[in-house]
Amino acid sequence: MAAVMPQLATPPVPSRLLLSGNEAVARAVWESGVRVAAAYPGTPATEIIESLARYPDLHTEWSVNEKVSMEVALGASMTGARAFCAMKHVGLNVASDCLMTMTITGAYGGLVIAVADDVGLSSSQNEQDSRFWGRFAHLPILEPADSQEAYEMTKYAFGLSEQYETPVLLRLTTRICHVKALVSVGEREAHEPAGFIKNPQRWVMVPAHAKARIPGLFQREETLRGVSETSPLNVLEPGRDRRVGFVASGPAYMHVKEAFPDAPVLKLGFSYPWPLEKMRALAAMCDTLLVVEETELLLETEIKAAGIACHGKDVLPRMGELSPQVLSPAVDRLLGKEPPPPAPAATPMKVFPRPPTLCASCPHMGIYYTLSQIKNIIVTGDIGCYTLGAGHPWNALDSTICMGATMGVALGIDKGRGEADRNKRILAVIGDSTFMHMGMQGLLNITYNKGNITVLLLDNNTTGMTGGQATPASGRDIHGQEAPRVSLAKVVEALGVAVEHIRIVDPYELPVLFKTVREEIKHEGPSVIIAQRPCVLTDGFKPFRPYLVDEDKCTGCGNCLDVGCPAIHVTRREMAIKPSGKEVELAFANIDNQACTGCGLCVQPCAPDAIQHVARHDIPIHIVKS
Amino acid sequence: MNQDTITNILVCGIGGQGVMTATEILAEAAIAEGHDVKKTEVAGMAQRGGVVTSHLRFGRKVLSPQIEPGTVQVLLGFEGAEALRWSHYLRAEGIALVNNARLVPPVVELGLFEYPEDPAGQMRAAGRRVVSFDAMSIAHDLGEIRLGNTVMLGAIADYLPFAPDVLLACIVKRFARKGENVVDANRRAFAAGREAVAKQLGTASA
Numbered sequence: 001m002a003a004v005m006p007q008l009a010t011p012p013v014p015s016r017l018l019l020s021g022n023e024a025v026a027r028a029v030w031e032s033g034v035r036v037a038a039a040y041p042g043t044p045a046t047e048i049i050e051s052l053a054r055y056p057d058l059h060t061e062w063s064v065n066e067k068v069s070m071e072v073a074l075g076a077s078m079t080g081a082r083a084f085c086a087m088k089h090v091g092l093n094v095a096s097d098c099l100m101t102m103t104i105t106g107a108y109g110g111l112v113i114a115v116a117d118d119v120g121l122s123s124s125q126n127e128q129d130s131r132f133w134g135r136f137a138h139l140p141i142l143e144p145a146d147s148q149e150a151y152e153m154t155k156y157a158f159g160l161s162e163q164y165e166t167p168v169l170l171r172l173t174t175r176i177c178h179v180k181a182l183v184s185v186g187e188r189e190a191h192e193p194a195g196f197i198k199n200p201q202r203w204v205m206v207p208a209h210a211k212a213r214i215p216g217l218f219q220r221e222e223t224l225r226g227v228s229e230t231s232p233l234n235v236l237e238p239g240r241d242r243r244v245g246f247v248a249s250g251p252a253y254m255h256v257k258e259a260f261p262d263a264p265v266l267k268l269g270f271s272y273p274w275p276l277e278k279m280r281a282l283a284a285m286c287d288t289l290l291v292v293e294e295t296e297l298l299l300e301t302e303i304k305a306a307g308i309a310c311h312g313k314d315v316l317p318r319m320g321e322l323s324p325q326v327l328s329p330a331v332d333r334l335l336g337k338e339p340p341p342p343a344p345a346a347t348p349m350k351v352f353p354r355p356p357t358l359c360a361s362c363p364h365m366g367i368y369y370t371l372s373q374i375k376n377i378i379v380t381g382d383i384g385c386y387t388l389g390a391g392h393p394w395n396a397l398d399s400t401i402c403m404g405a406t407m408g409v410a411l412g413i414d415k416g417r418g419e420a421d422r423n424k425r426i427l428a429v430i431g432d433s434t435f436m437h438m439g440m441q442g443l444l445n446i447t448y449n450k451g452n453i454t455v456l457l458l459d460n461n462t463t464g465m466t467g468g469q470a471t472p473a474s475g476r477d478i479h480g481q482e483a484p485r486v487s488l489a490k491v492v493e494a495l496g497v498a499v500e501h502i503r504i505v506d507p508y509e510l511p512v513l514f515k516t517v518r519e520e521i522k523h524e525g526p527s528v529i530i531a532q533r534p535c536v537l538t539d540g541f542k543p544f545r546p547y548l549v550d551e552d553k554c555t556g557c558g559n560c561l562d563v564g565c566p567a568i569h570v571t572r573r574e575m576a577i578k579p580s581g582k583e584v585e586l587a588f589a590n591i592d593n594q595a596c597t598g599c600g601l602c603v604q605p606c607a608p609d610a611i612q613h614v615a616r617h618d619i620p621i622h623i624v625k626s
Numbered sequence: 627m628n629q630d631t632i633t634n635i636l637v638c639g640i641g642g643q644g645v646m647t648a649t650e651i652l653a654e655a656a657i658a659e660g661h662d663v664k665k666t667e668v669a670g671m672a673q674r675g676g677v678v679t680s681h682l683r684f685g686r687k688v689l690s691p692q693i694e695p696g697t698v699q700v701l702l703g704f705e706g707a708e709a710l711r712w713s714h715y716l717r718a719e720g721i722a723l724v725n726n727a728r729l730v731p732p733v734v735e736l737g738l739f740e741y742p743e744d745p746a747g748q749m750r751a752a753g754r755r756v757v758s759f760d761a762m763s764i765a766h767d768l769g770e771i772r773l774g775n776t777v778m779l780g781a782i783a784d785y786l787p788f789a790p791d792v793l794l795a796c797i798v799k800r801f802a803r804k805g806e807n808v809v810d811a812n813r814r815a816f817a818a819g820r821e822a823v824a825k826q827l828g829t830a831s832a
Contacts (some may be wrong), residue, residue, distance in 0.1 A: 018653060018663065146664070146691075179666040179691040180653065251691070258690040325694045345718065346696040349748065351711040352739035354640070354731050357675035385674065393736050561735055566675050570735045585737070594771070 019183045021176035022047035024147040025114055027183070028154035029084045030055040032110065033191025036076035037061075038069035040437060041466035042088030043123040044177035045116035049086055050469070053478045057188070062469055062478050065403070065437040066091035070098045070113065077111040077167075078203060080194035082158055086114040089128050090402065094438070096133070099167075101205050103137040104213050106165040106220075109193055110158035116172040119294045120321040123465070125383065125402060127319055129296040134169050134272040138221045141169045141272040142233065143249040147181040153233065153269060164227075166220055171271070173294060175251040175321065225273035233269030236278050238285060244331055245286030247279070247299060247310070252292040252322050259324035260331065274299065276306060283308045288334055292327065295319055358388055360567040361543070361599035363460055363533035366507035367429070368394035369563050369601065370514050377425045377521065378413055382406040382439070384431040385464045385535075393564045397429065406430045407442020411451040425521035429456045432488060433463035433471045440495060447496030447526050454520045455528040458507070459488055460535040468538045492528045501527035508533060510604045536597065544598030546614045549590045553610035556586025560602040560611065567595035568602060632685035633661075633787055634693045638712045639704025640729055641676050644775040648702070649680035651779060651800060655786070655793040656684035664691040675731060679712060700785045702778060705729050706745035706758075713749050722746075722754055723781045723823060725761040725774075757781075759822040765815060773815035780819020790820065 019027065025048050029037055037060045039049035053060040063069035066087040076083035087095060092115045099113075115133070118124040134141035142157055144150040150172065157168040201209050228234060239245070241262040248256045249268040256265055266282040268274055283289050291300040291312035300312030315330040316322065329339030358365050368389040371379055381387055381397035382405060390397035399409050410428035417424070428446075430439045435457055446453050463469040470476040475485035492502050501523055503516050513531070520527040534540030549560075556576070560568050574586045591602070593614050603611045635652060639645040646667055653665045661684035681693040698716045703709025703724040713722060724746050734741045742748055746758040759781065765774040776797055783790035794816050801808050 018650075018657060018665075175666060175691060179664055180650075181664045181688070181691075182657065182662065254690045255692075321692070323692050323694060324690055343696055345716075345753070346714050348695075348714045349710050349752070351707055352731070352734055352741060354675070354677050354708075355733065356641070357732055359674060388674070392733055392738060561732075564732055566732055568732075568735065569730055570737075573737070587735075587737070589735075 016182045016184050018180050019147050019151070019185075020047060020178060020180045021144065021147050021150040021172060022116075022178070023051045023180075024151040024183045025086070025154050025170065025172070026052040026055070027185050028151045029112070030058065031186055031188045032155055032158045033082050033189050034058055034084050034110075034158070035081040035191075035193065036073060037084040037086075038063045038072040039086040040064065040066050040069055040091060041463050041469045042066075042091050042116075043466055044118055044174045045086045045088045045091070045114060045172070046466045046469070047177070048114055048116075049478070050467075052084075060478055062463075062471070064472060066095040067098055070095040070102070073111060073113070074098065074102050074105075074107075077107045077109040079196045080109040082110040082191050084112050084114070087116070088124065089115060089117045089130050090124060090126065091115070092130055092133060093128075094403065099133065099137050099139075101210070102167055103139055104205060104210050104217060105203055106213075106216075107161050107167050108165065108197075109191075110161040111167045112154065112157045112161060112170055113167055114154075114170040114172060116174070116177050117294070119173045119175070122174060125400065127295060129294070129298060130169070130171055131272060131298050132296070134171075135298075138217050139167055139169050139272075140164075140224050140228075140270065141171050143171045143269060143271045144176055145250055145253045145267070145269070146176070147179065147183045149269065150176055151183050151185065156233070160227075164220055164224060166224070171250070173250055179251075221273060225276075228270040228273050229275040229277055231270040231275070234275045234278055235265075235267045235269075236282055237265045237267065239264035242286045244288045244290055244334060245282050246290050246292055247282065247303070248292040249299075250294060252294055255322050255324045255327055256292055259327045268299075271299075274302070279303060279306070279308060283310075290315070290331065290334060292316065292322060294322055355391055356388060357566045358385065358564060359536045360565055360595045361536045361541070361597040361601075363507040363531065363535075363599075364389065364458060365564050365599075366510055366513060366533075366601050367456060367458060367531055368396045369605070370510060370517055371396040371427070372562065373514070374517065374521075376423060377427055378410075378421070379427045379429060380406040380410040380413065382430045382434050383465075384434050384458075386429060386431055386458055389429065393562050403434055404430070404438030404442050407439055407446055407453075407455070410453045410455075411442075411446050411449060414451050414453055415449075425454065426452065427454045427456060427517075427521065429458065431464070432457065432459040432461065432473050433469075435488070436472055436486075440491065443492065443497070443526075443528070444495045451526055452524055453526055454517070454523070455526070456517075457488060457492070457528055457530045459530055459532045460538075461532075461540050462535045462538050464535045464537065468535060488530055492530070497526050497528050501525065503527070503529045505529055505531050506533060507531040508599050508601060510601065541597075544600070545616070546593040546596035546598050547591050547600070547603065547611050548593055548614050550610045550612055551588070551590070553608045554588050555608045555610070556588045557607055558587040558589070559605040559607060560589050561587060562605065563602045565602055567592045632683050632688060634698045635682040635700045635702065635782070636693055636698045636712055636715050637680040637682065637702045637704070638708045639678055640708060641674055641678050643678070643704045643729075645678045645680050645704055648704075648775050648778055649682050651796050652682055652782070652786075652793070653684070654796040654799075655788070656682070658792055658796060659788045661685060662688050664688040666691040677708065677711070700782060702782050704761075704778060707742055709756075710742060710745040710749055713752070713754055716754060720755065721785060722749060722756045723778075723785065724749075724756060724758040725778060725781075726758050727760075727762055757823050757826045759826060761819065761822075764818050764822055768811065768815055768818060770811060773811055776812045776815035777819035777822070780816035780821075781823045783816065783820050784823065
């Protein structure tokens, strides 16, 4: 999305809108008079700031990482401005250093942190439950169950934050963020910041000051427990069928209502601190209590610790998304009934897996094709589209942990290796956005500690995986407007890499890329190869003339398939005997010229020169102009 | 159970095919008819050639956004193997409307897995009601392959609990600012989609 995104002169007309949870949160943030909103992109939270950037009268930004986004929000709050930051679950790990002290300073202007858990790992390296942070940092947690609640709770959160001078965690999950539903919305209310007041005892967190404030933290938590007890966000629905009573928050509440419309439910919207008296009232009115929570057994443990008997993860799955059909058999078992076997027709048919692929013309294919051709290397990887290099056909990545980890892991392998790995070369792959998020420190650490690492910095001029957001190296801001453009080569040089070992290559030029990688892995010391080509999903990418396969020339060697391009298809397979007597399978290929954008990567390994440009008159044209 | 008063539509295909946009237009049509609506999908990595499903539920009041296996009234498949993959979501009397597109992923081209010979036939053999058609060649005949999505929407138009014109109006609204030519082309694509399904069933288009 490198295109200029126009800011709306007037916001969408207030009424009932079909909004995702992310869009609903954004709308509420805007209506709450927030002045500053910051985030680093991350699924499933990306669209919160993306849609907020379209509203007028507030500063929105892509921060370089989640910790910075939280610090920006805190600074704004210090002036009395309402402030907001949003992140995915693993982003809060990054921001937690700020969080754990910010909870002591507290908020001045309303300060809300939206954190979105990728329950079911649709696009993340782990599954984790961000509700732990409320306990760890002694902060209140609000958990909406749909878009309307996401909107309403966000607005409520700013008031709560200001009244109790506390940052508020708005805990979302994929099934809030990425569900669209009708939302009744309102208008923006102005909120003028009261002004920054110098107060070192509050804002300068040296030991003496922090020590003096920590008792207030516990006091605040107790006060909030009382607020939660009477909060209209925590609703005890008495129901009629009292055999099993449910405790549920977030999307889990909807699953409970769908499967057991007549059962008693304590719906927790203000889910931490949770209301003990309402919990006791629920327990008293039903035979058995079942806690339905995504994903850890957090409430369950606390409810048991409060002396209330309950079930939870003993009958429900410990990981992944819950659903009505997951709940029903669990409740059957609690009631001593054998759940009915699944209907045979409801069993999935056997179909091949379809893992995500790199796009046709993706510059990363050139990198992984090259790495797949080099022996005796260890390649550490990172978070982004380029993590797909671990898959077929390249199998060219050996590790992926967390944002920026490629650098530290590579150095650790270099320093830790024994005789078994003595002759191996170590490469670290990282994307441009991830590099600026958390990779720069790791590279500095490599140069400072004299690591023997070749870094492949894949500069596609965007944050690709999350849909093409601007970065400090793309020269565009969140609105698509021009912004200062940082030079990655200069950053790398400043981090201590010798100029002669900073190489800039075109990942479409396979022979040059191959030669450069060979040269730099021989160098004893740090080097950085910057591979520059824009992501094909951004406006910076201009398609070339597509290719086709001359079937008379194709020998079926299958070399082109090793590039991993989704536009290359096999037309037929044949068994053949090589001169050595070895039997091989030949795969004759063609190219889907609707999908091919002419990068030419497959042309280069094609031994018989069978891949040629489509004749100009054969290029598909669009008759209906738009 | 809430299930019987709710319409469940599952739209499936591959990242980049327009599954999410098509479902969005279906959702707009349901809203225009006064229904409560929830629509959900797992995006993220899906834009890169992976599996995409979009769940649409509408009725008087929708609670859980996720559709469960065995509860779908209409499965709209943008690709053959993907329709087969999700066919167990259909309820017994449900129907699958399937574009015959055969999008073969690299893992199959590399010889690691096999693409099913006849996905629609396999579904029929399993007792499913299936209507299959070639949305892309219909769109191609209309002069613009990008009309494929509107052909798909035309295909489902007679299987909704409201008049096809409600859906057509939402499509027209979406393309209105692109001018009359584009709107007309989409009207033709919508009609062609309806006709393709009706022809398969041997009945006249309503």
